[in-house]
Amino acid sequence: MSSTALNTKAAPSYCQYQWMFCTAFSTLVLHALATLAQPRGTTFQSIGNPILADGSYYSADPAPLVVNNTLYILAGRDEAPPDQNNFIMNEWQMFVSASPNPTGGQWTHYPGIARPNSVFAWALQGTAYAAQIVQGRNGKFYLYAPVTEANSRNSDRFAIGVAVADSPLGPYKDAHPSGPILSQSVPAPGNNIQNIDPTVFVDDDGKAYVYYGTFGQLRGYELASDMATTVGSVTTVSSLTGFFEAPWIMKRGSTYYMLYAANNAGPNSPCTPTSSHACIAYGTASSPRGPWTFRGVILGIVSSTTSHSGAVEVNGQWYLVYHTADAQGGGHFRRSVAFDELRWDDTQSPPHINRITQTKRAQPNPVPTRNIAPKASASSVNTTPIQYWVKSLNDNRVPTNPLPPDYWCSYDGNNSPKMSTLVYTWDSAVTLNGTRMTFFADQPAGSNIGVPPPASWYVEYLNAVGTWEKVANTIAYPVAVTNSPREVPFKQISTKSIRAVLTASGSGNQFGGVGVKEWEALAPTAQ
Ligand SMILES: *[C@@H]1O[C@H](CO)[C@@H](O)[C@H](O)[C@H]1NC(C)=O
Numbered sequence: 001m002s003s004t005a006l007n008t009k010a011a012p013s014y015c016q017y018q019w020m021f022c023t024a025f026s027t028l029v030l031h032a033l034a035t036l037a038q039p040r041g042t043t044f045q046s047i048g049n050p051i052l053a054d055g056s057y058y059s060a061d062p063a064p065l066v067v068n069n070t071l072y073i074l075a076g077r078d079e080a081p082p083d084q085n086n087f088i089m090n091e092w093q094m095f096v097s098a099s100p101n102p103t104g105g106q107w108t109h110y111p112g113i114a115r116p117n118s119v120f121a122w123a124l125q126g127t128a129y130a131a132q133i134v135q136g137r138n139g140k141f142y143l144y145a146p147v148t149e150a151n152s153r154n155s156d157r158f159a160i161g162v163a164v165a166d167s168p169l170g171p172y173k174d175a176h177p178s179g180p181i182l183s184q185s186v187p188a189p190g191n192n193i194q195n196i197d198p199t200v201f202v203d204d205d206g207k208a209y210v211y212y213g214t215f216g217q218l219r220g221y222e223l224a225s226d227m228a229t230t231v232g233s234v235t236t237v238s239s240l241t242g243f244f245e246a247p248w249i250m251k252r253g254s255t256y257y258m259l260y261a262a263n264n265a266g267p268n269s270p271c272t273p274t275s276s277h278a279c280i281a282y283g284t285a286s287s288p289r290g291p292w293t294f295r296g297v298i299l300g301i302v303s304s305t306t307s308h309s310g311a312v313e314v315n316g317q318w319y320l321v322y323h324t325a326d327a328q329g330g331g332h333f334r335r336s337v338a339f340d341e342l343r344w345d346d347t348q349s350p351p352h353i354n355r356i357t358q359t360k361r362a363q364p365n366p367v368p369t370r371n372i373a374p375k376a377s378a379s380s381v382n383t384t385p386i387q388y389w390v391k392s393l394n395d396n397r398v399p400t401n402p403l404p405p406d407y408w409c410s411y412d413g414n415n416s417p418k419m420s421t422l423v424y425t426w427d428s429a430v431t432l433n434g435t436r437m438t439f440f441a442d443q444p445a446g447s448n449i450g451v452p453p454p455a456s457w458y459v460e461y462l463n464a465v466g467t468w469e470k471v472a473n474t475i476a477y478p479v480a481v482t483n484s485p486r487e488v489p490f491k492q493i494s495t496k497s498i499r500a501v502l503t504a505s506g507s508g509n510q511f512g513g514v515g516v517k518e519w520e521a522l523a524p525t526a527q
């Protein structure tokens, strides 16, 4: 069943959420009454990734946990309004399935199982960032959570707390009420990093380890048997190529694995096309304290700029759990949890993780459109600065408040070029009779700094004799910044390639950048 179908179904009044399967509700109520302290769950049927895709609850930074052959996925909750580019995260939630399957299945959703300021008396509300729950040797569940300290003299107030519960669903109680177990001043002063993204692993011998960090900094400690006190000195990991954030430590056989979000932006990047993207890479070690050896990339970029993963084995099958912006109304700050099968290559030593293929729920048939640019490959003749992405020219998305990877731009500080040329190439000849360009600007027309609207532009096509020829346009090329620009119709052409030549606003040696959210190539009829 599609989420659209669920949304249009008349929901009985006792249904809290449109996507809920009400048949299961009474059972859940009885269960909730029997265990009063536990949060109430609602069941729903997923039809593929993202697990919950209707936009009723966004879910980010997943951390999987397996208890009694059941998959628990702890996640934060994104609450940013559409087009607001910052994280609003006030609570953690849980998704639970006894028969997880990336192509669909039944899940129970427990919203709001914990909030930073209700679990930790010393924490502020908000910043319910990437947390993880692990089961200790005593059977109890420990929540490692990055929160913001209310009273702190640290230059960065992020800190990691630990809370404990008898059930993975809580209720969670601070296991270290005196304050965080990790911050810029705990366990010792001199830690200058941002202390978030904890990952914890309990080894077969009962010893536990915590790793954490972001912005390229990865640190680790052994934990005492109380699961809340660090032991000995810090381990600083610098051998994991492109480490950015989101570490995930686990063990298979005798090998320790560290998964992480990586950014290796640059011309020879193995995984990220821009400086804001992340892929999931991993390294291995023969000891939980390292040394760690980079092994490769297992998940390409996702539709959100951030990426965050965890992996577990459930009933003999390994899964990688991650997040995307693929839910209805989703975005970089409105992410949703997805998961896919993770497979091992046991012919390698240590065993490698094969590259993971992202799967998505069935998508509605695309609406016929005259814009056939998404079928072309896009390139720019001049170098695209690393924060921008040429592939966003023809992604069929016109964001209102884009991040740099959501548009193409020539802005290069004080060295933005006067001329830029964008090229579309199709595999075989196409027929076109119009074009449209949607500009991004953060400066007024005529400016020679930042990103003003361009001074002018025109389109050429590769003609029958293989030379660039201007299209015969019937109106002037508009440069106004609007998300619904006028079409520039032109005399019908047949070609394998077109290019747009843009002149930046400015003069002399000082030009603004040119920003393009979308460039449409319009065929005579919708297809
Ligand atoms: C797992 O199973 C054991 C034994 O039946 C039970 O005591 C425990 O409560 C279960 N744990 C969870 C989280 O359901």
Ligand SMILES: *[C@@H]1O[C@H](CO)[C@@H](O)[C@H](O)[C@H]1NC(C)=O
Pocket: 433, 434, 489, 490, 491, 492, 523, 524, 525
């Ligand atoms: C281009 O195609 C559209 C849609 O079929 C049509 O309305 C328009 O008249 C055509 N324009 C030219 C210049 O051929």
